[in-house]
Structure formats: structure tokens, C-alpha cells
Amino acid sequence: MNIFFRTLVAAAWLGGASFPASATVAGIEGPWSVLVAGKVPWEVTDGYFVPVLVSSLDGETPSTYSVTTKPGKKQLVLDTTRATNTRGPSYKRLELDMAPCMRYFVAGKKSAPASLRWAPEVFRVEPIGECMAEFKLNDTAVVPAPSPAPATK
Numbered sequence: 001m002n003i004f005f006r007t008l009v010a011a012a013w014l015g016g017a018s019f020p021a022s023a024t025v026a027g028i029e030g031p032w033s034v035l036v037a038g039k040v041p042w043e044v045t046d047g048y049f050v051p052v053l054v055s056s057l058d059g060e061t062p063s064t065y066s067v068t069t070k071p072g073k074k075q076l077v078l079d080t081t082r083a084t085n086t087r088g089p090s091y092k093r094l095e096l097d098m099a100p101c102m103r104y105f106v107a108g109k110k111s112a113p114a115s116l117r118w119a120p121e122v123f124r125v126e127p128i129g130e131c132m133a134e135f136k137l138n139d140t141a142v143v144p145a146p147s148p149a150p151a152t153k
Contacts, residue, residue: 028070031100031135034128037078038065040107050108050118052078055091071100078120080108094120101131 025032035057040049054062056077057069076094098104103126108118132138 025068025131028068031071031131031137032068032128033071033098033100034103035067035069035074035076035096035098036065036103036105037107039105047121048110048113048115049121049123050080050110052080052106052108052120054106055079069098071098071102073097076106076120078106078108080118092118092120096122101128101135101137102126103128 035054037052037054040051054065054067054076056075057067058075074096076096077091078094079091092108094106096104096106104122105124105126106120106122109121109123110116110118
């Protein structure tokens, strides 16, 4: 058992540890949203998906496939590691209005298995239970927007 853990346990046992009612997540005060990329949805049967990487989220380069961020309109630049149409850029742009306490899963969608062209798509949106409980939101208060049409370039 390391010294940090022992100190934390001792402080909690003595009643000295108090955590704020709304703890910050990744430096975000208030509700947060999560963007998940890099996974292909196996449970979705309509269409052919490819994994994507988030090259840019509002001008910042994320270091992981799962990014915690403030809710609101986000500018995404997505790229894929799969072979794409060599005549144009491999990246695609997507504007996404992220609701508080929601998790967004994005992937590239192709029209056919052999197609080299893809478009970014939000294939699933789900509530973050921990965030909903902490900020006393319910599923009906936070209604995710439908999958937006991608702004490709």
C-alpha cells in the first residue's frame, strides 16, 4: 500500500477528508460531455463503419480516444487509418452540439464494404449516469440532437 493511499484512508477515517459536492472532472466545473472515437460499433447493423481518430477538438489535439470536454458546439477534425480516396484529403470535419452529461460515439460510415469514401457519423449517444446524478439531471431534460450532416472538406 503506497503512502498516498494510506494518507487518504487515514484522512477519511478521521473525518478530515471532505470532497466538494460537484467535483471537477478534467478541470471542468459543472456538467461535462464525453466524445469517444476509435471504436467500430458491432451492434449497429445499418451501414459499414470504420474507426476514426480525433485529430482536433476545437483546435486542441486530444491524446486519447475518449475525451472529456465542456458541453456546447464543438468543431471536430476526424481522420481514419484505413485506406481512403487518394484524390481528396483523408480528414473530415464535423460540427457537433454536445449536450451536458452525454457520451457521444463517433465513427466513419461507408455506403458499401469496398467503398473508400466515408463520412463522419455519431452512431450512438448515451447519458452519463454519474454526471446526471451529480447535477440532478434526468434523461428527458437532456435530449441529444440527431446525428448532424457532416461538413466535409
